[in-house]
Structures are given as structure tokens and as C-alpha cells.
Amino acid sequence: MGVITDNLDLWGEAIGGTLVLFFGGGLIALVLGFIVGAMRVSPIPIARAVGAVYVNWIRNTPLTLVMFFFAFCLPILLQQRLSAIALATVALGIYTATYVAETIRSGVNTVPVGQAEAARALGLTFGQVMGYVVLPQATRSVIPPMMSVFIALLKNTTVAAGFSVLNLGSVRSWMAEPPRSENQLVVLLWVMVIFVVLVLLLAWLQRTLERKWRIAR
Amino acid sequence: MSGSVLYDVPGPRAVVRNRIIGAVTILVVLVFLGWVLWRFYETGQLSPEKWELFSYTAIWMLFLEATGNTLAAFGVAAVGAVLLGFILALGRMSDHGWLRVPVAWLVEVLRAVPVLVFMMLLYYGLPVVGIKMTPYWAVVIALIAYNGSVLAEVFRAGVESLPRGQSEAAYAIGLRKSGVMRLVLLPQAVRAMLPVIISQLVVTLKDTALGFIITYHELLYLVKLLGNQALYHSPLIPSAIIGGSIYVALCLALSYLAYLVEKRTRRSPKVVTIADDGGEPPTATEAIAAGRGLGKYDASGL
Numbered sequence: 001m002g003v004i005t006d007n008l009d010l011w012g013e014a015i016g017g018t019l020v021l022f023f024g025g026g027l028i029a030l031v032l033g034f035i036v037g038a039m040r041v042s043p044i045p046i047a048r049a050v051g052a053v054y055v056n057w058i059r060n061t062p063l064t065l066v067m068f069f070f071a072f073c074l075p076i077l078l079q080q081r082l083s084a085i086a087l088a089t090v091a092l093g094i095y096t097a098t099y100v101a102e103t104i105r106s107g108v109n110t111v112p113v114g115q116a117e118a119a120r121a122l123g124l125t126f127g128q129v130m131g132y133v134v135l136p137q138a139t140r141s142v143i144p145p146m147m148s149v150f151i152a153l154l155k156n157t158t159v160a161a162g163f164s165v166l167n168l169g170s171v172r173s174w175m176a177e178p179p180r181s182e183n184q185l186v187v188l189l190w191v192m193v194i195f196v197v198l199v200l201l202l203a204w205l206q207r208t209l210e211r212k213w214r215i216a217r
Numbered sequence: 218m219s220g221s222v223l224y225d226v227p228g229p230r231a232v233v234r235n236r237i238i239g240a241v242t243i244l245v246v247l248v249f250l251g252w253v254l255w256r257f258y259e260t261g262q263l264s265p266e267k268w269e270l271f272s273y274t275a276i277w278m279l280f281l282e283a284t285g286n287t288l289a290a291f292g293v294a295a296v297g298a299v300l301l302g303f304i305l306a307l308g309r310m311s312d313h314g315w316l317r318v319p320v321a322w323l324v325e326v327l328r329a330v331p332v333l334v335f336m337m338l339l340y341y342g343l344p345v346v347g348i349k350m351t352p353y354w355a356v357v358i359a360l361i362a363y364n365g366s367v368l369a370e371v372f373r374a375g376v377e378s379l380p381r382g383q384s385e386a387a388y389a390i391g392l393r394k395s396g397v398m399r400l401v402l403l404p405q406a407v408r409a410m411l412p413v414i415i416s417q418l419v420v421t422l423k424d425t426a427l428g429f430i431i432t433y434h435e436l437l438y439l440v441k442l443l444g445n446q447a448l449y450h451s452p453l454i455p456s457a458i459i460g461g462s463i464y465v466a467l468c469l470a471l472s473y474l475a476y477l478v479e480k481r482t483r484r485s486p487k488v489v490t491i492a493d494d495g496g497e498p499p500t501a502t503e504a505i506a507a508g509r510g511l512g513k514y515d516a517s518g519l
Contacts, residue, residue: 039242043224043231046239050246060419060468062426065461068437072444073454077256108222116222126224134222155331162333162430169333172341185342192330192338199329 003186010174015194017167021089021157026150028093033100040105051101058098063159067091071163088160092153099149107142108134140213147206151199158195168194262454270449271459283439284463290353290425290435294360295418301361302368307398309373327366333427335359340431352433356425364421371413375406412479419471426464436460 004011039051058066070091075082111134119133158169166174172187227235257263270276308320340355350358379402387397407414429437440460444453 041221041223042238043221043227044235044239044242047242050242056469056472057465060423060472061461061465062423062437062468064426064429064437065464068429068440069457069461072441073457076454077253077260077262079260111222113222120225130223155329158331158333159427159430162427169331169337172337185338185345188334188338188342191334195331195334196326196329200325203329 003183004190007171007175010171014166014168014171014174017085017160017165018154018157018169020085021092021160021165021167022150022154024089025092025096025157026153028090029096029100029149029153032093032097034104036097036101037104037108040101041108055098055101058095059102061095063091063095063156064162066095067159067163084163085160085165088163088165092156092160095156096149096153099152100146103142103145103149104138107138107145110141111137143213144206144210147202147209151202151206154198154202155195257454266450267452268455270443270446270452271455276443279439279443280436280459280463283434283436283460284467286353286433287422287425287428287435287464287467290356290360290428290433291422294357294364294421294425297357297361298364298368298417298421299414301365302372305366305369306372306376309369310376310398312394324366324369327362328370330363332359332363332424333430335362336427336431352428352431355431356428356433360421360424363424364417367420368414368417371410371417372403372406375410376402378409379405408485409482412475412482415471415475415478419468419475422468422471423464436464 036051036054039047040055042048067088070087071084074087115133115137116129119129124132157167160167161169161173164170168191171191172184175183175187224231261267305320305324308316309324311317311320336355336359339350339358340352343350376398383401383405384397387401392400425435426437428435429441432438437460440456441453443456445451
């Protein structure tokens with residue numbers, strides 16, 4: 001317990017760093033993922049192709065490599081120093097966006113075609129078809145897998161530890177005194193406990209939402 | 218293009234509009250690529266000096282060795298993860314509560330801990346209690362633990378998605394519990410889940426890159442090492458391009474295999490289709506979702 005109480009401000013900053021990475025990365029991932037997801041289901045072949053290339057490429061790139069590129073290569077290309085946490089956040093966002101896009105795409109695909117056809121047959125406009133028929137159904141089937149994506153994002157924030165960003169994954173190496181080895185084990189065990197608690201919390205939220213919004217089909 | 222929920226067959230106005238948006242998309246992509254190329258040119262990344270280092274055979278031998286290290290960690294981790302997955306899945310599906318409940322908790326915890334934190338625990342934490350290991354084993358053991366527990370859920374979801382009649386019939390012809398599992402349930406479950414299993418192996422391959430952070434000498438480590446050679450004008454970007462391409466190529470190859478297997482699986486009459494409710498063929502996530510429970514939150518390939 002001493003490891004935590006003696007370094008309270010460090011743990012606070014570390015949790016803050018993890019939360020910035022999580023929410024910042026999540027926001028970027030949602031916005032970008034929504035755009036790419038929309039491209040993937042659009043009637044425009046070029047947009048679909050661009051979306052597919054982006055998704056397949058980034059999904060088959062290790063997150064460490066994406067972050068490596070952002071942390072080390074981008075500052076060279078832009079010829080200026082950038083804050084490490086901002087770069088890591090963008091990297092997380094761009095990586096996670098591919099999963100968000102795929103989730104949205106498969107969510108839209110779970111809506112039976114007949115639903116939209118029936119809606120169009122009634123004379124609803126595109127906006128009405130989307131707003132009243134397709135999106136309400138798609139949203140419900142998207143929420144549980146989307147939560148999975150965010151659980152993975154939370155765990156992935158630790159990768160930023162390798163790129164000089166203070167977060168829960170790097171508390172160990174940021175301890176003020178020369179890292180005493182017996183502390184390291186305790187620190188890492190506490191980090192594990194925090195993650196298990198956070199992930200189980202998100203998983204519980206996921207199950208609750210899933211149960212609440214379940215649709216009978 | 219039939220069968221999208223979102224739009225009808227486009228009429229003449231929609232066709233024109235789609236073409237315009239298509240042209241704009243091309244333009245945006247071209248502008249982006251042009252900007253990247255311009256930055257490359259501006260910062261001298263395209264100059265011959267930056268790439269000089271990569272004209273030596275010895276450097277390429279280093280790349281070969283680093284790729285070998287990556288694959289060595291991946292190979293052992295993949296085999297180990299599948300084995301551990303089987304063991305944990307059997308434990309989770311056991312009839313005995315004293316075995317099922319602890320294994321269920323173990324699987325939950327192993328999946329909730331970030332792989333990197335687990336690697337750090339093995340590499341930096343365990344020496345405190347006298348267990349020392351090389352970065353290689355820290356990477357391999359962490360990957361086995363995480364992916365094994367994910368695969369356990371995949372196997373379980375596969376078994377549970379099978380019709381009840383399968384196990385009932387197997388019991389009826391007098392098979393024991395082990396026989397039912399080994400001869401009837403698991404072969405079908407593995408066949409149905411093969412695409413998911415392979416995509417989890419892609420995750421394993423991707424996660425070997427985390428070894429870079431705990432100083433395992435894999436591809437990314439070499440990229441960083443070569444990138445800092447001031448004598449050769451610090452070719453970080455060229456070496457990142459080469460190392461990154463190798464990584465992406467390896468993962469793409471494995472993903473392609475998963476895609477091929479999935480296509481075969483979909484056609485094969487031997488495979489029970491899971492959650493067939495008329496719409497699209499089920500995706501990997503849905504197949505897992507069919508197994509109810511938590512099994513899906515990390516099987517989406519992250």
C-alpha cells in the first residue's frame with residue numbers, strides 16, 4: 001500500500017494520463033471511425049475502396065508500430081517538437097478508428113434489407129428511413145461490440161508507456177526514487193488490479209446496456 | 218450492389234452525385250498523398266544518403282534475423298496459446314464447480330490485464346521474487362496467457378453454439394464425457410471457429426511488437442537501432458518504412474489466410490451455421506456473441 005500512498009500525486013497523474021489517452025483516443029476513434037464506416041457502406045465505389053484500404057492496412061499494423069511512427073517519425077516529417085501524449089492519443093485514435101468503422105459497418109449490415117425496403121415503400125425519405133428505421137436498430141446491435149472496442153482501447157493505452165507518456169503502464173519507471181526493485185512487483189500488481197477493475201466495470205456496463213436494448217428479431 | 222439497407226438502386230441524379238463525391242474522395246486522397254510526399258522531399262527522406270545504409274547485405278541479414286526473432290516469439294506463443302485455450306476451455310465447461318468457477322475467474326482476469334503490463338510484470342516484476350527470464354520468454358508467456366484465455370472463450374463459444382442434439386446423440390450412443398467432447402463437439406467447434414482462431418493469431422503476431430518496449434530484439438527494436446545511426450544520417454523513417462512493411466506483410470498474409478478459411482467455412486456443408494437469422498452471413502463477432510457471455514469483447518481482433 002505504501003507504494004501508492006507515498007506517490008499519490010504520481011498515481012494521480014498516471015491515471016490522468018490514461019484517462020486522457022482513453023477519452024481523447026476514443027473521441028478521435030469515434031469521429032474518424034464513423035466517417036470511415038460511412039464510407040465503407042456508401043454507394044460510392046471509390047469511397048468504399050479507400051475505406052477498405054485504410055481499415056485493412058491499419059488493422060494489420062501492430063499498434064506499437066503505429067505509435068512508433070507517430071512518436072518518432074512524425075516529428076521528423078513536420079520538423080517540430082510535438083507533445084508525446086498528443087501524438088500517442090492520435091495514434092490510438094487512428095488505430096481504434098478502424099475497429100469502430102468495422103463495428104458500425106457490421107451493425108448496419110445486421111438490419112434486414114426488408115426493413116428499409118418497407119420503409120421506402122411507405123414513402124419515407126432517406127432521412128426518415130435512417131432516423132426512424134435503420135439507425136435505431138443498427139445502434140442497438142452496435143452498442144455491445146462497440147463497448148468491446150473501448151475495453152480494448154483502455155487496455156491499449158498502456159502501449160503509450162513505451163513512448164515516454166506517463167500513464168498507468170509506465171508508473172513503474174516514473175517512480176521518483178531510483179526504482180527499488182521490490183517496489184516494481186507491487187506497483188505492477190496494483191496496475192493489474194486497477195485494470196481488472198476498470199475492465200470488469202466496462203464489461204458490466206456492456207452487459208447491462210445489452211440487456212436493456214436487446215431486440216427480438 | 219443489391220441488398221444494402223441504406224440506399225436504393227441510384228437514379229440518374231444520384232448517379233451524378235455519387236460520381237462527384239467519388240471524384241472529391243480521389244482528390245482528397247491525392248492531396249494527402251501529395252502532402253506526405255512533399256514532406257518526405259522537404260525533410261530529405263528521399264535523398265540517397267538516407268537510404269545508403271540499406272544497400273549493405275549485412276543490414277538485410279539483420280532484418281532477416283529480427284524477423285526471425287519476431288516469428289520465433291510468434292510461433293511458440295501461437296502453439297502455446299492454442300494449447301492453453303483448449304485446457305482453459307475444457308476447465309470452463311467442466312461439470313465440476315470447483316474447477317469451473319476458478320478457471321472462469323482466471324480467464325476473466327487474464328483477459329482484463331493489458332498484455333504489456335503482463336510482460337512488464339514478468340520481465341521487471343518477477344526478478345524481485347527470484348524468477349529471472351529473458352525478454353523472449355516474457356513476451357512469449359504473456360502472449361500465451363492472454364491469447365490462450367481469449368481462445369478459451371472462442372472454443373467455449375464454438376461448443377455452446379452447437380445444437381444440443383449433437384451432445385445428446387453422442388451420449389445416447391454410449392460415449393463418455395471425454396468422448397463426446399473429443400469426437401463430436403470439439404471437431405465441429407474448431408471447424409466453425411477456425412477463422413476466429415486465425416484472426417486471434419494475427420493479434421498474437423501484432424502483439425509481438427510489444428516486445429520492443431521490454432527490449433526484446435524484434436523488428437521494431439532493429440528499426441529504432443538502425444534509425445539512430447548518426448553516421449548514416451539517422452535513417453529512422455526509411456528503416457521504419459522497411460521494418461513496418463515486413464510487419465504489415467506478415468500480418469496481412471495471416472489475415473488473408475483467415476479470410477480464405479472463412480470463405481471455405483461458409484460454403485462447407487459440414488459446418489453448422491451459427492446464428493442464421495436470414496441477414497448477412499455471421500461475422501466473427503456475431504459468432505462469438507452467439508456463445509453469449511463475455512466472449513466477444515476482445516475477440517474482435519484487438
